[in-house]
Amino acid sequence: MIEVTLIRHGQANTGARSEADYDCLSGLGRQQALWLGEHLRATGGFDRVVSGTLCRQAETAALVNLDARPHRQDARLNEFDYFRLARMLEDRDGIPFPTDPQSFAAHVPQVLDLWRAGGAGPDHESYEAFRGRVLEAAADVAGAGPGAVVVTSTGVIATLCALALGLETVVKARMFLRILNTSVHRFAIDAEGLHLTQFGATPHLDHPDRRDARTHY
Known part of the structure; x- marks a missing residue:
């Protein structure tokens, strides 16, 4: 059995309305990553880092490392x-992009339902293709041996949690909304499949003077 740690x-750039505008760390995001790096170093460290290619993922990985x-x-x-x-949902159903945490909480399951039902169209990555690539990536990290930390995003983490626990889309959407920035998640992978062993840990942010640094968006 190999354990894989996902972060x-x-x-990132909260308030953005496009992927390009969102894809950079805020000042707080950089501090969160540095604090996590210090915590991981103090508790045993890791052998290697794997991250996505998005700027916010690669920058977090560099700061943690x-x-x-x-x-x-x-x-x-x-x-x-x-x-x-979200733009497809607005064009199809007239549902605007959320402007606050409450409307975002309602928006996430609507977006996931659109995607899962195939409403994004043939030129967009399908829900099934996304799920397949995420699972393959996690299996490849595990196959390379222990000692890795993986820096990724909410959708990837929520998808692996849903696969490990057999969750329906509604519950997956709720989980999506609970994943804090720089939170730590652990999965065990063996011949029986994928197992969730830790969800949403933030030991580097649990200090009394860092409570305001716990963010979702």
């Missing part, structure tokens, strides 16, 4: 294009 990237361990990028760990799906 969500640090806080205080001891300059080998870092490999894998596009299969990239997030799905939430902003494009």
